[in-house]
Amino acid sequence: MKEEYFTEDFILKVREKYFRPRKWEKVKSFKKAAVLAIDLQKYFLVPxxxxxxPSSQALIFRLEEFYGKINALGIPIIFTRHSHKEGIMVWWWGSGMHREDPLNEILDNFKPFAKIIIEKNTYNAFYRTKLEELLRKLGIETVIVTGVMTHLCCETTAREAFVRGFNVVFPVDGTITQNRFFHEATLRNLSHGFAVTPLLEEVLEWLSLG
Known part of the structure; x- marks a missing residue:
């Protein structure tokens, strides 16, 4: 079931429930960070x-502002672009996401920030891509996961980043999915064993302090 759930009340509620200050304090010392912008394609974001x-417009507004400030701080933003033509993704969903489809382009709002784009064909942005190599080359310690969908590509990539030794920040208002139940389930799980879950504005405050 799809719903427009991404309200200020929902965001503050899940932040209060799943944000763990002690874990945030541990992560904050690792300031060599990069932002992952997962699958911000027209396929998910245009009516x-x-x-x-349905919550796309609220996310677009937040991320445009966030990426603009992140860009001004000189912090890398690494976009992913998803497509698949065969294999288990087609078997599961019943159709492909063809790279040539105009809907698979990065949304125009985000193109000014999309200087680095990693192509992927499954939920995991690290699987058979150059993402880890790029992060290591940049000396990245912490990844900040944003984009779509919260419970699929964003969550899978966050878990994989942790397994590969990166600190993971998963802002509660940095991703969206189909409904509040999927979104909250991801935050419940990730906050327990994989990631800290602050607000985007808290991430900016942390990174702006130098």
Whole structure:
């Protein structure tokens, strides 16, 4: 079930429930960070698409502002772009996401920030891509996960980043999915064993302090 759930009340509620200050204090000393912008494609973010997420406009507004400030701080933003034509993704979903489809382009709002784009074909942005190599080359210690969808590509990538030894920040207002239940389930799980879950504005405050 899809719903437009991404309200200020929802965001503050889940932040209060799942943010763990002690874990945040541990992560904050690792300031060599990069932002992952997962699958911010028209396929998920424009109303004419069959995969449109009803909370898209609220996320777009937040991330445009966030990426602009992150860009000004000189922190790398690494975009991923998803496509698949065969294999288990097609078997599971019943259709492909073809790279040539215009809906698979990065949303125009985010193109000014999309200087680095990693192509992927499954939920995990590290699987058979150059993402880890790039992060290691940049000396990154912490990844900040944003994008779509919270409980699929964002969550899978966050878990994999942790397994590979990166600190993971997963802002409660940095991703969206189809409904509040999927979103909250991800935060419940990740905050227990994989990631800290502050607000985007708290991430900016941390990174702005130098």
């Amino acid at each position: 004419k698409s069959p995969a449109y997420l």
